[in-house]
Amino acid sequence: MRQFVIYRRVSTEEQGRSGLGLEAQSRDVDLYLANYAETPFEVLGEFLDVTSGRDNDRPELNKALDLCRRTGAELLVAKLDRLSRRVSFIAALMDDPKVKLRVASMPNADKFQLHIYAALAEQERDFISLRTKAALAEAKARGQKLGGLRDATGKRNEAIQRDARSFAERVRPIVQPMRASGATLAQIAEALGGAGIATPRGGAWTATQVKRVLDRLDSVA
Known part of the structure; x- marks a missing residue:
């Protein structure tokens, strides 16, 4: 038993x-x-x-x-x-x-997959910590030297795109092999959530968000 x-x-x-x-x-x-x-x-x-x-x-x-x-x-x-x-x-x-x-949330994962998920989750947490510190430093700098609204918005958008590309690269070892093996977008979302990996905004994964990541990876391939 x-x-x-x-x-x-x-x-x-x-x-x-x-x-x-x-x-x-x-x-x-x-x-x-x-x-x-x-x-x-x-x-x-x-x-x-x-x-x-x-x-x-x-x-x-x-x-x-x-x-x-x-x-x-x-x-x-x-x-x-x-x-x-x-x-x-x-x-x-x-x-x-x-x-x-x-x-439980990854019922068919083997030791190798669990190790990858754990490593990616830790890497993501470290990156979030660095990103938070960088954002605080930028906010402090903006308080000392004010720039134009358009310039600030452009820089913010560039930073968002840069972070999105960087995040997509970090989860590449999970999402692309799973997709290539026939996993659905929903199954990939479940695997990412089960590994404790949050979305870039800290939320739960959906099939739509997984597709965006895959599309972003395809665009830089």
């Missing part, structure tokens, strides 16, 4: 108390168990941490991993970023021969 250990994580004490984020994770886990898990199956335990994804010292995750190692059960998480936001942590976990990882 297939056995699972379920792990969930929310980022703050407020989320833990209110249930924000937990309902969505529970929904994804339930969908996986109902549609992809071999039957019969057994859930041996469920664990929850209320902490940042950058904190790798999580007591409940350690308990979940210990149970997996002792029983051979699979660790099931809703999304990859619920496990960790550090690609090094995820990579080390996938190298553990006594731990088998399942991601």
